[in-house]
Amino acid sequence: MDDLRHNRSIEDIDRESVFHPATSIADHMARGPTIMSRASGVRITDNHGRTWLDAMAGLWCVNAGYGRRELAEAGAKALTELGFFHSFASMGSEPTARLADKLLQLMRDEAGLKNMARVFFANSGSEANDTAVKLVRYFNNLKGRPAKKKVIARQGGYHGVTVAAGSLTGIPLYHKAFDLPIEGVLHVSCPHHYGFAEPGESEAAFTARLAQELKDLIAREGGETIAAFFAEPVIGTGGVLMPPAGYYEAIVPILREHDILFVADEVICGFGRLGGWFGSGVYGLQPDLLTFAKGVTSGYFPVSGLAVSQGIWDVLAAASPEMGVFAHGFTYSGHPVGGAIGLANLTVLEDEGLPARAAETGAYFKAALDDRLGDHPHVGQIRGQGLILACELVADRATGRRFDPAEGMHRKVSNAAFERGVITRPMPFMPVNAFSPPLIISRAEVDEAVDTYAAALADVFGV
Numbered sequence: 307m308d309d310l311r312h313n314r315s316i317e318d319i320d321r322e323s324v325f326h327p328a329t330s331i332a333d334h335m336a337r338g339p340t341i342m343s344r345a346s347g348v349r350i351t352d353n354h355g356r357t358w359l360d361a362m363a364g365l366w367c368v369n370a371g372y373g374r375r376e377l378a379e380a381g382a383k384a385l386t387e388l389g390f391f392h393s394f395a396s397m398g399s400e401p402t403a404r405l406a407d408k409l410l411q412l413m414r415d416e417a418g419l420k421n422m423a424r425v426f427f428a429n430s431g432s433e434a435n436d437t438a439v440k441l442v443r444y445f446n447n448l449k450g451r452p453a454k455k456k457v458i459a460r461q462g463g464y465h466g467v468t469v470a471a472g473s474l475t476g477i478p479l480y481h482k483a484f485d486l487p488i489e490g491v492l493h494v495s496c497p498h499h500y501g502f503a504e505p506g507e508s509e510a511a512f513t514a515r516l517a518q519e520l521k522d523l524i525a526r527e528g529g530e531t532i533a534a535f536f537a538e539p540v541i542g543t544g545g546v547l548m549p550p551a552g553y554y555e556a557i558v559p560i561l562r563e564h565d566i567l568f569v570a571d572e573v574i575c576g577f578g579r580l581g582g583w584f585g586s587g588v589y590g591l592q593p594d595l596l597t598f599a600k601g602v603t604s605g606y607f608p609v610s611g612l613a614v615s616q617g618i619w620d621v622l623a624a625a626s627p628e629m630g631v632f633a634h635g636f637t638y639s640g641h642p643v644g645g646a647i648g649l650a651n652l653t654v655l656e657d658e659g660l661p662a663r664a665a666e667t668g669a670y671f672k673a674a675l676d677d678r679l680g681d682h683p684h685v686g687q688i689r690g691q692g693l694i695l696a697c698e699l700v701a702d703r704a705t706g707r708r709f710d711p712a713e714g715m716h717r718k719v720s721n722a723a724f725e726r727g728v729i730t731r732p733m734p735f736m737p738v739n740a741f742s743p744p745l746i747i748s749r750a751e752v753d754e755a756v757d758t759y760a761a762a763l764a765d766v767f768g769v
C-alpha cells in the first residue's frame with residue numbers, strides 16, 4: 307500500500323534502503339540499481355525484461371549455469387526435510403557428511419591431494435580464509451611454537467574482506483580507510499610477469515627474483531615467526547594473473563625449508579574453473595590447507611570451507627583431549643540445505659564433465675580473443691587458463707605504455723559491453739577486463755561474448 311501511495315519503484319526502494327557491497331555510494335545514488343529477476347543457462351534478465359549474457363558467472367561462481375532444476379529440487383527437498391540444524395557439538399546431517407566425503411574424494415582422486423583429511427564448513431570465501439588464519443595460529447600453538455604466527459600473501463591477491471582475509475588481500479582499494487592490513491600479514495610482490503617484470507627480464511629471471519624476495523623476507527623476519535603462505539593458484543580479482551614459468555616450483559621448496567604452511571585459496575579456481583577440478587591439481591600443488599567457496603554450490607547457496615591435511619589434522623586430534631572443544635565455527639557451518647545443493651551441483655559438474663569442458667571451451671575462448679583482438683592497439687595481453695580469461699588494456703601496445711588504473715578505461719569498456727548485453731568485470735588492481743562464464747557456455751555464446759567485447763572496445767577507443 308505504502309509503495310503504491312508513494313509510487314515508489316523497486317529501484318527507488320533499493321536506493322532508499324539497501325547498503326550495497328562493493329559499490330560506489332555516490333554512483334548508486336545517481337544511477338540506482340539494476341534489479342535482476344531471473345536467469346537460465348548463461349543469460350540473466352532484469353525486472354524490465356532486459357537480458358545479458360553473463361560472461362562472469364555472477365561473481366566467478368555459477369559454474370553449472372543458471373536455472374538448474376537439479377539444484378533447485380535438491381534444495382527444496384532439503385528445506386522440506388531439515389530446513390536447519392547446526393553442526394556444533396557433534397551434531398550433523400546426512401547432506402553435510404556426504405558433501406564433505408564427496409569433496410575429499412574429488413580432491414584425492416581428481417587433483418592428487420591424497421593427503422586431505424577433513425573438511426571444515428563455513429559460508430563465504432572470507433570466512434574460509436579467516437578460518438585458515440586462525441587455524442595456523444592454533445596449529446602452531448599446539449606445536450609449541452607461539453612465535454610462528456605471521457602470514458605471507460601476495461600483492462594483487464584477493465582473499466576476501468573480513469578483518470583477517472581483507473588483510474591477506476593485497477589490493478590497496480580493500481585496505482583504504484579500513485586500517486588494514488592488520489599486524490602480522492606480510493605481502494610479497496605480485497607474480498605477474500607482463501605487469502611487473504623489469505624491461506627485458508625473462509619469465510625465468512622474474513620468477514628467480516620473486517623467489518629471492520621470498521627468501522630475503524623470511525631471512526629478515528625469521529622463519530620461526532612465519533606460519534603460512536596464502537596463494538590463489540591463479541589470481542582472480544587481481545586481474546586473472548597466471549603464475550610465471552616455474553613459480554610454484556621455486557616458491558614451494560622455500561616454504562617447506564622453513565616449515566611454512568601452504569594455503570591454496572581455491573575460492574575461484576576450484577570446481578572446474580581452470581579446466582581441472584582444482585587449481586592445485588592443475589599446477590601440481592600439495593597444499594596443507596585448501597579453502598573453497600563459490601563453485602562448490604555454483605553460488606546457489608552460501609557454502610564455503612577448508613580442507614585440512616592429515617598432518618595438521620593429526621596434531622589437532624592428538625591435542626584434543628587436553629584442548630577440549632575446537633572453539634571456532636559458524637551457526638550455518640555445514641548447513642544441511644547447502645550440503646544437499648553442493649552435492650547436487652558436484653553431481654552436475656561430474657556427470658556433464660564440466661571441468662574438462664571448461665578446458666576445451668576455454669581454449670576456444672582464448673583463441674577467439676587472440677583472433678579478434680590480438681592486434682588491437684589497446685589490448686596489451688590476452689591470457690587465460692580454462693574458463694578464466696582476461697584482456698589487459700594498455701595506453702599504447704607498441705610502446706607498452708600502461709594505463710593508470712585510476713583512468714578507468716577498462717571500466718568504460720565493461721560499461722560499454724554491459725550496454726551491448728554482455729557482462730564482463732573491470733578489475734580493481736590492474737586495467738583488466740575479466741571473463742569467467744558458466745562452464746556450460748557454448749562456442750556460439752563465446753563468439754557472442756567476444757564480438758560484443760570487441761564492439762565495446764571500439765565504442766571506447768574508436769577501434
Ligand SMILES: Cc1ncc(COP(=O)(O)O)c(C=O)c1O
Nearest residue numbers: 430431432464465466538573574
Ligand atoms: C580467491 C578468493 N578468495 C576469497 C574470496 C572471498 O569470498 P567471499 O566474497 O565469499 O567472502 C573471493 C571472492 O571473490 C575470491 O575470489
